[in-house]
Amino acid sequence: MNFIDKLSAAWTTNNSLLCVGLDPDLSRFPSHLQGQPDAIVTFCKAIIDATADLACAFKPQIAYFAALGAEAQLEQICHYLRNKYPHIPLVLDAKRGDIGATAHQYAREAFDRYGADAVTVNPYMGFDSVEPYMEWADRGVIVLCRTSNAGGSDLQFLDVGGKPLYQHVARLVAEKWNRNGQCALVVGATFPEELAQVRAIVGDMPLLVPGVGAQGGDVEATVRAGKTAGGAGMMINSSRAILYAAPQAGEDFAAAARRVAMETRDAINRFRG
């Protein structure tokens, strides 16, 4: 099953548009895991098990692993996800962008090494830097469009023929780059007006929408702006607000993550109809 079909099935099966981000930060781990050699894997597996019936996708952020030299642990976590929850799409957040030959290596890393169903990529270097990912026709290519950070406006709002650059990217991907129907776009939940603009340009193309939770994006505004006519079309990501929902001591971290994931999924669902 290709990425888009798998995502559509997960929206329905789990009645969820919530993407659970896996951004392991050792300094925020519960005290009983501090200093444990297998802390990253134990922590991420517990979060995955606690939220797998509430999520339409999982999104490990590669920098959180690479910074710790923990690529082997990321491999283990991806392997665990693919085997135990094969119906939930695995999105590798890598935001790569480089010349074609190098991009091919990044694609191998995402799709062959980690077995990701989809990967985030940066469009700044143009189509030949994104095309290598498309050789894996059953995988998703999720292109940055209107990112959730304030500084995204520095470039993404530049005027390109009377339209802001992010709209040009949305149109380019929807009309030219998406030859195999495998593309999606990143649009931040922190910018619901732009989210609505992108939705109007790209039809039912899936959108990865980070920025609810720790970044303060408004769930109602996000869902109303970004949903498709069918009330889906988005992977609304939350990472830190779910991962570190528990206070340092006290409530079990996985139970707390489940509680916040469920609240977030349900809050999203209230505005889908």
Ligand SMILES: O=C(O)c1cc(=O)[nH]c(=O)n1[C@@H]1O[C@H](COP(=O)(O)O)[C@@H](O)[C@H]1O
């Ligand atoms: O591509 C992304 O996932 C992404 C794009 C974007 O515009 N903004 C953004 O926050 N992200 C990622 O989404 C996650 C957001 O994490 P929280 O702010 O903790 O929910 C991080 O892993 C970011 O790297």
